[in-house]
Amino acid sequence: MDTTIRQTHSLQGQQAEAVAGAIRLLQAGIDGSLSQLREETGTSFRNLGDGVLSTLTGISQMQNAELTETRKTVDTRLLHIQVDNEKKLEQMRQTVDEKLQGTLESRLGASFKQVSERLEQVTRGWEK
Numbered sequence: 001m002d003t004t005i006r007q008t009h010s011l012q013g014q015q016a017e018a019v020a021g022a023i024r025l026l027q028a029g030i031d032g033s034l035s036q037l038r039e040e041t042g043t044s045f046r047n048l049g050d051g052v053l054s055t056l057t058g059i060s061q062m063q064n065a066e067l068t069e070t071r072k073t074v075d076t077r078l079l080h081i082q083v084d085n086e087k088k089l090e091q092m093r094q095t096v097d098e099k100l101q102g103t104l105e106s107r108l109g110a111s112f113k114q115v116s117e118r119l120e121q122v123t124r125g126w127e128k
Helices: 002-127
Strands: none
Touching: none
């Protein structure tokens, strides 16, 4: 019985050592897997960051191009508005000048007519 107990005890020791060895192997495998997973995760995050940066850079460049195009369009439209306003203003000046000229001629004509009539009356008054 002593022999059986010793054999059992020896067997249990061997089994415990085998289990401990298996645990060490598993631990080493897990450590390796975790290290590899950390590296892959880091690489994935760097790639994702690079992709996001690239996308944002592209969007920024597109917005700058669109802003430049919009600015050109607004400048062109403002120039057209200025030209149209200058033309209309010139037409208004011309119309005002024509009306003023017409009014001036009309009033001067009326004044000369009155002066002529008065001179005629004066001349008639002297002749009498």
